[in-house]
Amino acid sequence: MQKHIAIILMLGLGISLASCGNKAASGAIPGKTEAPQSAAEGNSQENGRYTDDGKRIITIGTWFDKYYVSKHQDIHDDPGLSQPVTAQMRLDRMREIEAKYNIVFNFVNLTFEGVRESIDISIPSGDPDVEIYEVDLQFGIPAVLKDYAIGLKEMGLEGTDVFNSQNVMKYLRVASQDEAYLFSPSGSGATNAYPLAFNLTMIRAAGLENPQDLYDKGEWTWEKWRSYLTALTRDADDDGDIDTYGFSGYWTYTLSNLLLSNNTGIAPGTQEKLSSPATQEVLDFINTIYNKDKTARPWDRSNWEINNRLYAEGLSGFWVCADWIFNEQGGTDLPFEIGVVPWPRGPSGSFAENHHSQPQGNWYFIPQGTENPRLVYDVLFDWTNWYDYDLDIGQDTAWSRNMYITERNYKYATMMASRPGFDLWENLGTDFSILPLMAGELSVVTLIGEYQPLIQEALDNYFK
Structure with a gap:
């Protein structure tokens, strides 16, 4: 499968692509004129477009129509x-921005493949x-690694919404870089995170402390979680078969979140990290709970859903959750209390530095060579903030809040969503899977040995 198709599927884009015609479709770029002397503060560079009466022209390159622009x-x-x-609010905001910044704001339909051509x-x-x-991550990540984008900190955005409250914009860091280059509207109300959920009623009955309290104290670690899994795994009728498991969950989300919790990845940049010590720690831990402790429910290859929804029957202490999982598999309707917590910290992880989610959707970046990029960002920010920070209008979070049952649960999930990392391991066409490891069919060393060269080769092809 071609890599761009794979990533579109992964990100779940709900966008219909524009017809593949000429690059200069609706909103075509006007011709460049020599930029007048600018007195604007910030990182000013030499290239700008202006109308005959001196208005700065700011254009988004994308592959679909946008409303409302100049x-x-x-x-x-x-x-x-x-x-x-709300449409009138958006249009009114456009008129306000034009007057405030003395700009013309439009988009150009470059077509999907045309975006990549234009970047390169x-x-x-x-x-x-x-x-x-505006890019799919298959275009955005290589652009960042090739130094084609201007950093958000370089534009003086530290201390602003994008790094703090993220009521309007959120950022994405790539390959453990300190600077952030990609940014995106904060969302439509759904919460992009896969926290660790737990049966709080079961945990209290076992005399265990609420994992949320442990997280808040900085004590929620893999070893602590492992002890909880052991305590919650039971053979209730002593027939030799386990009736309740400490954990059951989708293996893909389990792996991705444990990688993030140990501040590592498999393919987070140009070099594979499957063979890194931190990633080996992740695989060793998975092997421990599935094959040594036997506190994680064995994977059922014949039924994907049952591997996670066992919790709804009260037969699993911990599981992978999300707002849509609670909606489909049960949440507020279940006869026990449910808690949600970030995944425990691994031995190479950090409560302060760990990322907590995988990015979804489209992302913006401002290219190198742009005159006064801070002005460009501010215009886009104000255009996105048509709801003037009123999240009840701009981001209807009621559904997601309800799915997470309690406000405390929801706050953990939104914190996780606000700290995305990035890992290409699912989208390289290597068919990487830990199912043989979980089943005890392969050792950690053998798994790494088989896939390390395949993943590096796939990354070399992806970023060339």
Whole structure:
């Protein structure tokens, strides 16, 4: 499977691609003119576009139509109009931004493949086609690693919304870099995180402390979790068969979150980390709970769903959760209390530095060679913040909050969503799987030996 198809499936994009016509479709870029002397503060560079009457032209390069931008004069310009009240708010905000910054703000439909072509050709020339690129991560990650993007800290954004409250924008760091280059609207209300859920009623009955309290005290570690799994795994009727397991959950989310909890990955950048000591710690821990302690329910290869939904029957102490999982498999309707907590810290992890989620959706970056990139960011920020920080309007979180049952649960999930990492391991076409490890069919050393060269080769092909 081609890598771009795989990543689109992974990110679950709900976007219909525009027709693959000429790059200069609706919102085509006007011709460049010499930039006038700028007195704006910040990181100013030489390339800018201006109208004849001196307005700065700021353009998003994307592959689908956007509403509402400068060329739109009426809410009915959007053929998919469904919410006229909020549509008018968006259009009014566009007019306010034009006046505030003396700009013209539009988009250009580069087509999906055209976005990649524009990035690879125009940015290295020092004369980027647009001021903002909207990208699928298959384009965005290589662009960052090739130093095609301007950093958010470089633009003076530390201490602002994107690094703090993230009510409007969120950031994504790539390959353990200190700087962040990719950013995106904070969301539509769903929470992009897969916390560790637990049966609080079962935990209290076993005389154990609430894992949330342990996390808050900095004591929620793999070893502590391992002791909980042992305490909750029971053969209730002494027939030799385990009736209740400490853990059951989807193996893909389990692996991804344990990697994040140990501050590592398998393919988080140009070099594989499957063979790293920190990743080996993750695989050793998985082997321990499945094959040595036998506190994790054996994987059922014939039924994907049963591996996680055992919790709904009260037969699993911990499991992988998300708002959509609670919606589909049970949450508020179940006869026991449910808690949610970030995954425990591994021996190479850090409560302060660990990432907690995988990114989804489309991301923006501002290319090198853009004049006054802070102005460009501020315009896009204000355009995105059409709801003026009123999250009840701009981001309807009611459904996700309800799925997480308690406000405390929801806050842990949103914290995790606000700290995304990145790992390509599911999207390299190597068919990497830990199922043989979980079943005791392969050792950790053998698994690493088989897949390490395949993953590195796939990364070399991906980033070339």
